[in-house]
Amino acid sequence: MNLDFDADDQAFRAEVRAFFADAIPAAWSTRVRAGLRLDPEDLTAYQRMLAARGWGAPTWPIEHGGTGWSPTQLYIFWSEAARADAPAQFHQGLELIGPILFTYGSAEQRAYYLPRIISGEDWWCQGYSEPGAGSDLAALRTRADHDGDAYVLNGQKMWTSYAHVATQMFVLARTSTEARRQQGISLILVDMATPGLRIRPIATLDEKHHTNEVFLDDVRVPAANLVGEEGQGWNYGKVLLDRERMVSAATAIFLPQTVRGIRDAARRRRIGSVPLAETSGFAGKLAQFEIEVIALQTMVLRLMGDAAAGADSGPRGSMVKLRWSDLIQQGTTLWTEAIGPEAAHWQAIDGAPLAEDMPYPMQGALHSRVTTIYGGSSEIQHDIIARRALGL
């Protein structure tokens, strides 16, 4: 992969930069600059705006409505988005189920669902984890039984993020019981408005409602909602998890927003007459953090290069996920340190109070605890690296 930008890349960068300079309302960039995720309505509006420009699915091939961009173009797009304090797109439809549908889905599923993901019409959630099945996902017990031309789902999903705003959920469920637990698991699409589906919110450490329990009681969905072949869900699910790790990796390109946030806060805060940013202790910590962010971004570029070349990236997805989750936790913690005791209080950002929100970065620091748990916990990533990189 060539990391030098040629004339075409530079023209592309200018085009993307001009787009972002116009496109992002101040209310969004203020939130993003403060490190907060946009509300679902705003993220949907952002998705619509990108779709109108033809950039709704930056990582997808052209034949499925994507941009067909090279890794270099993707990198430029994401780094310009980060530079303009634009948000990251919501990923569960775009990066998790969308690619599975265009790879394994039926022609009808592709024709119906893919355009709705790009346009922002559908919001997807991921129904994998269960009370007894997280790291050990093959222990899942939700059943999908055949009944005429339908599947009837019964069971409970756990930690289903954004189920309360989603229109669709992709579910791993057991369609048969085999000796090997990974067999007999199928991937099924469920409309969230289907009778028998009930959602119970879970409040997280950051005092927000992101995630839920989902109860499925005789939820009847058409048999045509099966993705690919019955009993092959585990294989599709694994592909999805690998991609999820890559997605968290791509968000590493947004980490410079955190670096800027820390630096701004440390410049504003004074220790005696000296800005905190100029004290050697803090300046050293910030420099170290920034160096690690740059190193991680280089690793992400290699990962993107592997993906574009169709090469197996081995355990690199796990390595990047592990590193990114550590860094986002370190970064948000350092940001709270830069703000000092004020971090625990309500605080105006750019002069505008963010009603109903705890001040960032406290909220971000609390929420970032989840990054070492979801998408495969850090211990699981260590296991994968030990097996695939070290042959242990």
Ligand SMILES: Cc1cc2nc3c(=O)[nH]c(=O)nc-3n(C[C@H](O)[C@H](O)[C@H](O)COP(=O)(O)OP(=O)(O)OC[C@H]3O[C@@H](n4cnc5c(N)ncnc54)[C@H](O)[C@@H]3O)c2cc1C
């Ligand atoms: C806020 C939040 C949002 C989430 N969103 C979603 C979602 O949208 N959809 C979804 O399907 N899931 C979601 N998850 C679930 C997430 O993927 C699981 O929490 C995760 O896989 C861990 O599973 P568990 O919670 O059951 O913990 P366990 O698997 O019970 O793990 C408990 C501890 O044991 C360790 N451990 C387990 N097995 C091993 C092993 N083999 N070797 C070493 N250590 C091990 C783990 O690392 C962990 O520290 C979310 C979780 C959270 C907290």
